[in-house]
Amino acid sequence: MLHDKNDxxxxxxxxxxxxxxxLIAQYPAEYRDSSRLLVLDRKSGDLKDxxxxxxxxxLKKGDALVLNETxxxxxxxxxxxxxxxxxxxxxxxxxxxxxxxxxxPARRLKVGSRVFLSPDQPLLIEIVEELEFAGGRRVRxxxxxxxxxxxxxxxxxPLPPYINRPDEELDRERxxxxxxxxxxxxxxxxAGLHFTPDLLKDIALQGINIVRIVLHVGMxxxxxxxxKDIRQHTMHLEYFEVAEEAAALLNLTRESGGQIVAVGxxxxxxxxxxxxxxxxxxxxxxxxxxxIFPGYQFRAIDxxxxxxxxxxxxxxxxxxxxxxxxxxxxxxxHAVENRYRFFSYGDAMLVI
Numbered sequence: 001m002l003h004d005k006n007d008x009x010x011x012x013x014x015x016x017x018x019x020x021x022x023l024i025a026q027y028p029a030e031y032r033d034s035s036r037l038l039v040l041d042r043k044s045g046d047l048k049d050x051x052x053x054x055x056x057x058x059l060k061k062g063d064a065l066v067l068n069e070t071x072x073x074x075x076x077x078x079x080x081x082x083x084x085x086x087x088x089x090x091x092x093x094x095x096x097x098x099x100x101x102x103x104x105p106a107r108r109l110k111v112g113s114r115v116f117l118s119p120d121q122p123l124l125i126e127i128v129e130e131l132e133f134a135g136g137r138r139v140r141x142x143x144x145x146x147x148x149x150x151x152x153x154x155x156x157x158p159l160p161p162y163i164n165r166p167d168e169e170l171d172r173e174r175x176x177x178x179x180x181x182x183x184x185x186x187x188x189x190x191a192g193l194h195f196t197p198d199l200l201k202d203i204a205l206q207g208i209n210i211v212r213i214v215l216h217v218g219m220x221x222x223x224x225x226x227x228k229d230i231r232q233h234t235m236h237l238e239y240f241e242v243a244e245e246a247a248a249l250l251n252l253t254r255e256s257g258g259q260i261v262a263v264g265x266x267x268x269x270x271x272x273x274x275x276x277x278x279x280x281x282x283x284x285x286x287x288x289x290x291x292i293f294p295g296y297q298f299r300a301i302d303x304x305x306x307x308x309x310x311x312x313x314x315x316x317x318x319x320x321x322x323x324x325x326x327x328x329x330x331x332x333x334h335a336v337e338n339r340y341r342f343f344s345y346g347d348a349m350l351v352i
Contacts, residue, residue, distance in 0.1 A: 009294040009325050012228050015312045017332050024162050025345035028174045028193065035194045036340055036347040040331045042323045047334050052194045052348055055305070061207030062258035064250055066301075068189040068266045069212045071180035074155030074172070079115040079125060081108065087115055089125065089139060090158055091151075092186055092218050093239065098128055098140045102219075106135040114142075117154060133219065133236070158186050160222070160344055162310070175344070184216035184239065190307045190344045191264035209258070211249050214241040215266040220289060225314050233314065235289040240270045247274070247283040254280060259302035265315045268292065268322070271300035293317040294325050304351040308335055308342040323351045 008014050029035045033053040040047055059065065075091040087109060090102040103109045113127040123145055129138035141147055157167040157175050167175075177192035179200070204210055219236035227233050250271070253260060262268045273288040275281055277299065291314065304322050309315040320328040331349060340347045 009320075010230050012225060012230055012312050014325065014329075015225075015230070015316050015320070017311050017329060017336070019311065019336060019342060023336065023339065023342050023346075025341040025343060025347075026163055026165060028170075028345045029341075032174075032178070032194050032196050033199050037194075038331060038335055038340060038347065038349045040323055040327060040349060040351045042327060042351055045324075045327045045330065047331060049338065053199060055199075055350065056203050056206055056208075058303070058350055058352055059203060059206060059208050059261060060259070062209075062253065062256055063261055064209040064211045064253040064258060065203060065261050065263060066211045066213060066250070066267045066271065067177070067179055067192055067195075067263050068215050068270070069177070069179050069181045070185040070189060070214050070216050070266075071183040072157065072176055072185045072188050072217075073183050074151050074157050075186045076156040076158040076167075077117060077125075077154065078156070079117050080119050081113065081115055084119065089115070090186060091139075091155075093184070093216065095138060098138050100131065101137050101139045102135045103127070103137045103139075104135060106137075109137060117150075123150070133223070160187065162343055163345070179212070182214050182216075182241075184214075185218070187217040187222055188344060189215070189217060189264045189266045191305045191348060193307075193345070194348050195263075209249050209253055211246050211253075213243075213246050213267060213270050215239070215270045215288075217266055221266060221315070223314075224310075225312055225317070230293050230317060233291060233293075235291040235314065237287040237289045238266075238269075239285070239287050240273065241285040242270065242274050242281070242283050244283040247281040250281040260300065261303040261305065262301040263305045265304075265306055265309075265318050268301055268304060268318060272298065275300040292321050294321045296321045298322060305348060306351070307344065307348055308332065308340065308346055310343065319349075319351065 035052040037050040037052045077089045088104045092100040117123045124142040157171040220238040269290040
């Protein structure tokens with residue numbers, strides 16, 4: 001049976017690429033804005049190798065630069081069962097008085113299990129319910145624990161698994177954007193990690209509107225795509241906020257002929273979720289499971305700043321939807337050949 005070549009954009013295998021392990025950044029660049037910047041022109045497919053602090057050259061007066069000001073919480077805990085066995089709990093989001101969490105190893109943490117945060121400490125976490133995703137549990141802190149204090153004193157910054165080292169003190173600063181202000185994420189919106197306060201000030205002085213929104217990064221962003229036909233993947237819900245002031249500024253930008261530059265895939269998904277064909281950007285808060293893959297018609301953004309993403313991830317599919325699948329994969333091959341640094345602490349790509 002013949003298959004239509006157009007169907008290739010829906011095959012999971014299309015989004016695999018070869019990445020030498022040594023190109024996965026284990027630490028951030030010494031200076032945030034010294035990262036490299038690969039500029040992809042999505043109309044021509046042309047590529048330019050730049051430095052991140054040059055980004056202002058690709059923005060013009062009247063444009064809007066949209067930032068996700070979510071803040072990563074130290075949400076990873078290493079705990080112990082009564083037997084002394086070590087387990088890991090990653091808090092994802094609040095569920096009333098409880099938390100949605102990912103636990104490892106899941107087979108050891110059934111409903112009713114209780115774990116201690118350290119062998120000599122009476123602080124307890126109880127497994128209340130199994131959730132519908134692999135390793136998902138509803139967990140509850142016992143003994144009247146002050147959760148905010150606990151997170152700050154005993155929680156670990158939840159570095160992604162491809163960073164092969166324990167979290168360090170430097171990660172508490174560098175795995176946050178300089179504008180992070182609203183706690184709730186379990187992964188950083190990494191495209192924003194390259195900005196410095198001075199660079200943002202220079203961009204604002206160019207007459208570019210700085211717009212701030214929130215999407216708390218959770219399972220939706222980092223859950224892997226496993227369906228061979230990517231159209232069958234379902235995103236996990238994530239919380240977002242777009243304030244009245246932000247929506248008004250975005251609408252003003254569009255009305256005056258400016259372009260909307262999304263800093264990261266989380267901004268793209270939020271803006272595409274709140275955009276209304278009849279009245280433009282609409283303020284609001286809620287949850288989105290917006291899933292963007294090739295074939296999607298973008299309405300809310302004009303340019304995209306993003307990091308380099310994992311093979312076969314929903315994030316890579318979003319970039320391919322915006323830039324074109326072939327152009328995106330060609331850009332990734334260029335990045336590998338030219339030894340760009342990949343993933344959270346790696347370099348950036350601007351799609352114009």
